[in-house]
Amino acid sequence: MAALFVASGVPKIRKPFGLALALVRFGITRRVRPGLGRLLGAVEVAVGIAVALSPNLLPPAGAAVLLLIAFTAVVARSVAAGQSVECACFGTGETTSWATVVRNVVLIGVALYVALTPAAPTIDQRISGLLIGTLITCGYLLISTMATLKPFSVRLDK
Secondary structure (H helix, E strand, C coil), rough: CCHHHHHHHHHHHHHHHHHHHHHHHHHCCCCCCCHHHHHHHHHHHHHHHHHHHCCCCCEEEEEEEHHHHHHHHHHHHHHCCCCCCCCCCCCCCEEEEEEHHHHHCCCCCCHHHHHCCCCCCCCHHHHHHHHHHHHHHHHHHHHHHHHHHCCCCCCCCC
16 A cells, blocks of 8 residues: 555656646546645655554555545546546556546555554564565556557557
8 A cells, every 4th residue: 555655646746737637627626736736646645655654554544545435436426427537546647447446446445454454564564565565566557557558559550
């Protein structure tokens, strides 16, 4: 969760316009507000860092659950209305679909699991969790970027 939220938030801080535009397309705001995009990115990064460092995982993982539920509700409403919005989810130009909703539901489950873990993880468990989470997040971002950019696609009809 920590790696995921940091990886998702940093592009929004660096380039907030994409998220600000997505918020207009989703019907959340009426005007493009890059400051709001940057703020949401900063909140995601803060949640990710808190999940990584907090001795009690319930508050930061609970915040992650709430953010994911809010994001998922907005995306599901949009997809159900037939919209395919470029969401700026990870800064890659991903367009929303039911696959985005399913991915977020899985992430909600992971965040709930982390939030409801009864004992605080040891330092070894945190380090291994961060490493595994970082590898999974990097793999997902690589696949997502490749699917968006399609660098190896060849058009034979031209």
